[in-house]
Amino acid sequence: MSAALDAAAALTRREWRNTWRQPAEWLTPLGFVVAVAVMFPLGLGPQPERLRELAPGLLWIAALLASLLALPRLFAADLADGSLEQWWLAPLPRPAAVALKLAVHWALGSLPLVLVAPLLALAFGLDDPVPLALSLLLGTPALALLGGLGAALVLHARAGAGLLALLLLPLQVPVLIFGTAAAQGGSNADAALLLLGAWLAVLLALAPWATSAALSLMLD
Structure with a gap:
C-alpha cells in the first residue's frame, strides 16, 4: 500500500509539473x-433577452469544443518518452494511474473555466450564475473522462484530431444535454443535475478501466 501511495504521489507531481x-x-x-x-x-447584437436565452447552451457548446483541443496530445508525449511503459511497471493499478493523469488534466484545463463561469454568466445577464457553475463542475470531469478514453483509442492514428472528434461527440451528447438543462435553471435544473451526476x-x-485497457492494447 505504501509503495502504491508513493507511486501515486510521484505520478501526480510529475503530471502537475509537466502540464504547468x-x-x-x-x-x-x-x-x-x-x-x-x-x-x-x-455578432448577435444588443439583444439582452436573446443573450440570456442562448447563454447556457452557447457556453456549454464552447466548453465541450474546448475540451477537445488538448486531447490529441494527452498521451502522445508519455508514449514518446517511455513514461507510459513506466506507469505499467509502477506498483499502482493502471486505472488509478489513468485517473490521476485525467484529474490533473481536468484541474488545469477545465477547473479554471468552472471558476470563471459565474463571471461569464453575469456577462450574459443571467440572473443566477450558480446553476451554470454547478453544471460545469459536474459536466467537465465527465468530458475529461470521455476524452481520455478517446485519446487512448486514437493514440496511433494519423488523423487523430478529426477521428477523435467523430468518436467523442456522440458520447458527449448526454453531457451537453444534461449540462445545458441544468445551467438554464428553473424547475428541471435539479433533475438535470442529478442525471449529470x-x-x-x-x-x-x-x-x-476502459482507458487503461485501450492504452495496454496500444502498447502491445
Whole structure:
C-alpha cells in the first residue's frame, strides 16, 4: 500500500509539473471559451433577452469544443518518452494511474473555466450564475473522462484530431444535454443535475478501466 501511495504521489507531481510548464495546454481551452463569450454578443447584437436565452447552451457548446483541443496530445508525449511503459511497471493499478493523469488534466484545463463561469454568466445577464457553475463542475470531469478514453483509442492514428472528434461527440451528447438543462435553471435544473451526476458516477467507475485497457492494447 505504501509503495502504491508513493507511486501515486510521484505520478501526480510529475503530471502537475509537466502540464504547468506548458501553459498553452491549459490556457487555450479557457481562452477559447472566453473568446466565444466575448465575440458572440458582438455578432448577435444588443439583444439582452436573446443573450440570456442562448447563454447556457452557447457556453456549454464552447466548453465541450474546448475540451477537445488538448486531447490529441494527452498521451502522445508519455508514449514518446517511455513514461507510459513506466506507469505499467509502477506498483499502482493502471486505472488509478489513468485517473490521476485525467484529474490533473481536468484541474488545469477545465477547473479554471468552472471558476470563471459565474463571471461569464453575469456577462450574459443571467440572473443566477450558480446553476451554470454547478453544471460545469459536474459536466467537465465527465468530458475529461470521455476524452481520455478517446485519446487512448486514437493514440496511433494519423488523423487523430478529426477521428477523435467523430468518436467523442456522440458520447458527449448526454453531457451537453444534461449540462445545458441544468445551467438554464428553473424547475428541471435539479433533475438535470442529478442525471449529470449519475452519468459522471458511471464514467468514474468505468472510464479509467476502459482507458487503461485501450492504452495496454496500444502498447502491445
